[in-house]
Amino acid sequence: MPRPILATIHPPALHHNLSRTRAAAPDAKVWAVVKANAYGHGIERVYEGLRGADGFAMLDLAEAERLRALGWRGPLLLLEGVFEPRDLELCSRLGIWHAVHCDEQIDWLAAHKTQVPHRVFLKMNTGMNRLGFTPARYRGAWARLSALPQVDEISHMTHFSDADGPRGIGHQLAVFHATTQDLPGERSISNSAATLRQGSDAQVRCDWVRAGIMLYGSAPDHPQHQASDWALQPAMTLSTRLLATQQLQPGDTVGYGSRFRADAPMLIGVAACGYADGYPRHADTGTPVLVSGVRTRLVGRVSMDMLTVDLTPVVQAGLPVGMGSEVTLWGRASSGAQLSIDEVAQAAGTVGYELMCAVAPRVNVVVAD
Ligand SMILES: *Cc1c(COP(=O)(O)O)cnc(C)c1O
Numbered sequence: 035m036p037r038p039i040l041a042t043i044h045p046p047a048l049h050h051n052l053s054r055t056r057a058a059a060p061d062a063k064v065w066a067v068v069k070a071n072a073y074g075h076g077i078e079r080v081y082e083g084l085r086g087a088d089g090f091a092m093l094d095l096a097e098a099e100r101l102r103a104l105g106w107r108g109p110l111l112l113l114e115g116v117f118e119p120r121d122l123e124l125c126s127r128l129g130i131w132h133a134v135h136c137d138e139q140i141d142w143l144a145a146h147k148t149q150v151p152h153r154v155f156l157k158m159n160t161g162m163n164r165l166g167f168t169p170a171r172y173r174g175a176w177a178r179l180s181a182l183p184q185v186d187e188i189s190h191m192t193h194f195s196d197a198d199g200p201r202g203i204g205h206q207l208a209v210f211h212a213t214t215q216d217l218p219g220e221r222s223i224s225n226s227a228a229t230l231r232q233g234s235d236a237q238v239r240c241d242w243v244r245a246g247i248m249l250y251g252s253a254p255d256h257p258q259h260q261a262s263d264w265a266l267q268p269a270m271t272l273s274t275r276l277l278a279t280q281q282l283q284p285g286d287t288v289g290y291g292s293r294f295r296a297d298a299p300m301l302i303g304v305a306a307c308g309y310a311d312g313y314p315r316h317a318d319t320g321t322p323v324l325v326s327g328v329r330t331r332l333v334g335r336v337s338m339d340m341l342t343v344d345l346t347p348v349v350q351a352g353l354p355v356g357m358g359s360e361v362t363l364w365g366r367a368s369s370g371a372q373l374s375i376d377e378v379a380q381a382a383g384t385v386g387y388e389l390m391c392a393v394a395p396r397v398n399v400v401v402a403d
Contacts, residue, residue, distance in 0.1 A: 037306050037339075038275035041399040042365070043075050047251055047267035048083025054265055055245045058233040059224065063088035065111060067246035068097065074312075074390040075250060075270055078104065079401050083269070084249060091244055095121055098130050111155060113244075114165065115139050122146045133157050133191065135165040140175060143184045151186035154179060155222060158213060160206035162195045169213045176217060189220040189241070197227035198255040207237050227254035230264050252386030256376035268375065270390060271365025272313075272397075275358050276303040276325070279345065288334035288342050294319050301345040305361040308339040312392040313363060314382035317341075321381035324362035326353045327369030332381075364389070 055064050066087035067073075072080040077097060081104050084090075089109030090101050098110045115133040116122055119142040125132055126148045134140060135157040143152065156176055159166030167175045179185050192210045194203045210223060220241035224232070226248035232238045247254050251268040253261045261268065282288070282296040303325060309315040313336055321332040323343050330347045348355045360368060364375040375386040382389075393399075 036398055037396075039307050039311050039397050040273055041393050041397050042271040042273065043079045043083075043399065043401045044267070044269050044271070044366070045080075045083035045401060047269045048080055048249060049086065050267050051249045051251055051269065052084055052086055052245075055226075055229060055243065055248060058229050059239075059243045061239055062224075062243045063241060065089050065091040065109075065222070065242055065244045066249055067091045067113070067244055068101075069093045069113065069246070070391045071097070073246065073250050073387065074393045076399055077101065079399065080249075080269070081106070082401075088242070095124055095130070098128060099124070102128050115154075115157075116142065118142075119146065122148065122152070125152060126150045131155060133165075134175070134179065135159075135167070137175070140178050140182075143179070144182055146184050148184050152184055153187045153189070154185055155189045155191045158190065158192045158210055160192045160209045162193050162206075164193075166192065169209050172213050173217075187219065189222060190214045190217065191222040194223070194225060194228050197225055197231065198258075203228055203232060203238070211237070225254070230259075231255065247387055250386075250390060252375050252390070256374075256386065257380055261374055261376060268365045268372065270375070270393075271367075272307075272363040272393065273365070273367075274305050274307045274361045274363065276355070276361060277306050277340070277357065278304040279356055280304065280342075290335045290337055292334075294334035294342075301349060301355075302333060303343045303345045303355065303359065303361070305341050305343055305363075306339070307341055307361070307363055308337050310338045310394060311397050312389070312394040313341065314379075314384060314389060314392070316384070317378065317382040322373055322377050324360075324367045324371055324373050326351075326355060326359050327362070327367035327371040328353060329371070329373070 064087045066084040069092045091111040110130045112132040131153040133155045157166035158172050222242035224243045229243045251266045253259045282300050286296045288294040315336045319333050325348045328348045328351050330344050334342045379386045
């Protein structure tokens, strides 16, 4: 029998979260962002739940190829564009659209001998300062691309730095609209946070939204909002079982560094999950966890293969607990109780995005029916 740790993917939740995206951006087409192997869920495993999207967006050509292999014939978009000239051949062959964020990518297109003209998403740097042409250079890049026979359609895109926070998107939106207003072509600007928080603002309406984290059921603006506030459902459950219990006496300590000390007699459980499974080592005593569907807390330091949990609330609930008891690290317990990945992430000083993406290769993943 393999170690009992298991990630379970929930296609109905993906499907539901996609409809939430459509409801939040009713006039827009939806790019389902599946970079990083669908935020750690597995492209093949999310495909069924997300195939109602209008297109899939990713970074890696290999991921785009996997979608074509699944039978997807609709739009695919490389969000960072191509990494070297010969990537353009595969884009031609598989009909993959790609972002253009720098002069070199335009040079490569100009030198590319293609039969099928390319569709590109020209990226503007409106303040994020990662990828894209500054507003001053954007129209020049657009003019160059327009003159190329290798390019048949140019869309406009930018990416927000603060869609989830107090600074907001106004400053970037203003620059984007001012620079592109008289140019033809479709527009794509919103990520999950902008879609959920600003979706009703007419300035934000555009042809395509790029939804990532919300499809997987995590709130892009936690802790301001919970996933449940946005009516999102967790697309992944990470669960395991107890391997052992230990009865502690006052003064007993737990785990490496003796980080937790019992001040009264208490029962703890040892769960088969550690940082080598992708659980965050920075999660400290107090991080929420469900045992037999009852909410309790982590105690002591997370080790490579195990973590320890306080069983007091489970005992108090009158539930039998011991070796084999179900432990839910995030997602949905079999009782129906839920624990948001965002709460666990917050306790570990990170975000839901990182935890999803970090689920380790040694964790078995199944798709729930
Ligand atoms: C990852 C990514 C997204 C999706 O962001 P979420 O916050 O997960 O919705 C959108 N656009 C670009 C360019 C991205 O890289």
